[in-house]
Amino acid sequence: MKDILSYESEIWACADLLISSGIKQSKFPDYMMPFFALIMLEGRMRNEMRDIQEAEGIDPTENIEDFVEAFRDRECGYNDYIVRQNKTLSSICDNDKTFEQDFSQYLAGFDAQLKELLGIERGTDDSKYLNLDGMVAELRKKGILMQYITGWAQIDLSPYNNSEITTLEEHIKRKWADISAETAGEQYTPEDIISLIAEIVAAKIDIPKRDFVHLYDPTCGGANLLFGVADRLREGAGYEFIAANGCDWNDALYALAKIESLFRDNAEIKYGNTLTSLPFNGKSFDVVVANPPYGIPWKGYEKEIRDDQTGQFAFLPSVSDGQLLFLQHNAWHLHDSKGIVVEVNNGSSLFSGDAGSGESNVRKYLFDNDWVEAIIQMPSDEFFNTGIVTYLWILNKNKSADRKNKVILINASDLWQPLKKNKGSKRKEMNETHRADIVRALVEFRDCDIAKVYDKWHFYFNKQQIELTEIDEAGRSASESLGYYGEPYKIKNFEATYDEANGWLWPIGDNAEYPEEALANLDIQPKDIIIFSKEYIYISGKNRPGIIQISRKDGSDENLGMGCLNFSISRSKTTGKVSASAKVTNKTDKDTEVIPYNPDPEENDRVIAEFLARYLSKPYRLLDNTVGVEVNFNKEFYVPETVEPVDTILAEIAEIDSELATLEKELGL
Incomplete structure (x- = not known):
């Protein structure tokens, strides 16, 4: 008995007919799976038939009904054409005149469960599984049905046990995986x-x-x-x-x-x-x-x-x-x-x-x-x-x-x-x-x-989210300079109208003329923000973006550090009066730091605090913290690339130079 895997090449030889019929290789499994299932079922059913005769002593030629009953009791599927009539695909292909009729009877002989799995007599049912009827119709239309089935019929798996047939099946399925x-x-x-x-x-x-x-x-x-x-x-x-x-x-x-x-x-x-x-x-x-x-x-x-x-x-x-x-x-x-x-x-x-x-x-x-x-x-x-x-x-x-x-x-x-x-x-x-x-x-x-x-x-x-406070080169932020340490500083005694064209807040009242003179003296550009109170002029962006400066009426200036001027305007619907609120706030940015985790909450807080103290130079405020999990094999098994010593590299360069010099000499260059 030959090695069952030798049938692998014979099975794939059946695909040659598909190629010649214009069927794409990616579709081969669709055409091959149902017919492989047929020869696999036939081989295993014939194995079961032989085992019934040997193990149970029932001879189908003498008592076919008992033999059929014993076969059905094994609940491995049933085909009346194979079990009762002892016919095979090979015998069907012996007579081309009766092939179509015999093949139809062969397929009709399967029990209901196998018909469902093979895709036989499914009609319009969506669950056609191996869709054997559909593939038979396509092969018949291309005129190669009998020739194709004859190729499969030469593969007799009945001498092999279930384990051996499974081995062949896995080899075939692997090839289907390759192409489909x-x-x-x-x-x-x-x-x-x-x-x-x-x-x-x-x-x-x-x-x-x-x-x-x-x-x-x-x-x-x-x-x-x-x-x-x-x-x-x-x-x-x-x-x-x-x-x-x-x-x-x-x-x-x-x-x-x-x-x-x-x-x-x-x-x-x-x-x-x-x-x-x-x-x-x-x-x-x-x-x-x-x-x-x-x-x-x-x-x-x-x-x-x-x-x-x-x-x-x-x-x-x-x-x-x-x-x-x-x-x-x-x-x-x-x-x-x-x-x-x-x-x-x-x-x-x-x-x-x-x-x-x-x-x-x-x-x-x-x-x-x-x-x-x-x-x-x-x-x-x-x-x-x-x-x-x-x-x-x-x-x-x-x-x-x-x-x-x-x-x-x-x-x-x-x-x-x-x-x-x-x-x-x-x-x-x-x-x-x-x-x-x-x-x-x-x-x-x-x-x-x-x-x-x-x-x-x-x-x-x-994953620790933080709010960073921007500071100038002297480490100052506007809110801290005003003594508010991160909280907004509200500019008091402030009432103004709003010049929408320039983005300026103009004061109302006795000092109405003062801002124009101050603006002329300070050489303020329209892109800058200026807020007037009774004591100071608050200027953002005069020297450089993000720096808050105050100017006094006596002409002296003071930098408060990094920050923002924020103001809002509201108009009364009844009186039409315009009011404004103005604040000095810190300039902040949100950032995220990935920090090692400790399952003890207090220890985890300490780890976060120490990490931020070590790597951050700006004032910060803790926001939300999210704990994540990931596994990185490249990091855990990282092997640094080895670099040859400098002396070795220089020696190799010198050797190459020497070889080049010798070559030039030989060439007369």
Whole structure:
């Protein structure tokens, strides 16, 4: 029996007909998925038929009704044409004259559930999933239906067990991801990442091997991550009973996952928007794994998310990216006393959004509850359709005492080996040794060459808003010079009319002539602000912008320092009398300082005060303070670039000069 993966090239050879028929490569998965599902179903059904004969001793040639009943009892789907009549796609393709009739009977033989998943006899139903009828119609219109199906019919998967068929399926789905996925990591998680996640789960969960492990993937796609982790836990870690639960609302991928689940024990795949339809509402899981799409907006179902009453979302991130919605959803579904979440995200979940934003508040919520146990940076170029760096978030609601309020960062960015042949954007993979190093660092939970352990508060920060008072070179501000220390100084005994053209306030009364003389003497420009009281003339901007000066009637001047002249005019509706109020205020600017955080309120106040005293030279007033959380691997694992000593550089330059001189001599220059 040949290696099942040798069929991979034969499957893709079927695509040659699509190319010659003018079908774009990006559409290949639409045409290939339903027919791969057909041969996968046929191969697995024939496996079940053989097992019934061997394990239950029922011979279909002698007692077909008992045989059919035994097959139906296995609840793995049914096709009367395959089971009762023992026909295959290959036998249908043997006779071109009866092909259309036989193929129609073959499709009609599936039970109702499989017809729904395959997209057979769906009519105008929107949920066509694999849309087999639609693809058959297109292929028939192009005149290649029988030829195309004949290519698929040569692929006989019946000699292989379910695990082997799954292996082939994952290889094919990976290639579909290469050519059709529009979103990074949306469809397929690489096998080395799946192995790492499974090994992390096996090392972290404390569940007896004979107990059920309840596993959940809220964005399961074709279920390669979900079933891949389940298989590795069963085969590699010895967990015999695993209930695998998944959800997705990509029609074709859901259908493939659902079909796969029919041939597995304790597997349940549901269709729908995980965040709004909540297919597993009220259920807690021991293990949650997920690779949600990166950077996908959730605006299309924003109302449902904002109206959510379940409590799964403590805060909402920007509508441009839903990753942190899934991280909260997964934490919400995680069992309180056991198990972990392992979710793949890109870097935006670590640091996007300022303090007080939805993103920062989600991170703070997870850290406040002390659910974040580890974050692992993966190598770049690990996924098939993106070269970006990804991260594993590991959440644990039941940390051991020595890990309370602590988080380990593991930098696995250099733990990789090059692929012999690139697979799309995937150029790197982690081997068994690399994965073991990561798991060891997580289990030992101490500083090492690839990991650092932090108090969780290390990732918190104060975003302190302040009001800065502008001062002149002598350190003066107008309000303080007048003895009001930051409060507005109200100019008293002031009554005036307002010259709107020039922006001046003219006094009313006995001294009406005085301002004109004063203005002439002071050489005031219309852009300047002048306010007259009985004692002084207040001038802003005469010497330079922002400086307040007072001029006395005796001609003496005094600079008060930096500040502003503010005045307001009101007119009585009944008398028409104009009144004005005038103030001297400090000139202020608002600024923000990012300051380390301390969980003790008094100590945090002291940290803020010391920081501002050290770095600010201007008087300030504290405004609002917002606490944020972010994680920056570049900062935590920064390695300064090494610079060669000056002597070495000079020696290299001298050597180059010598070589150039020799070359010039040889050339006779």
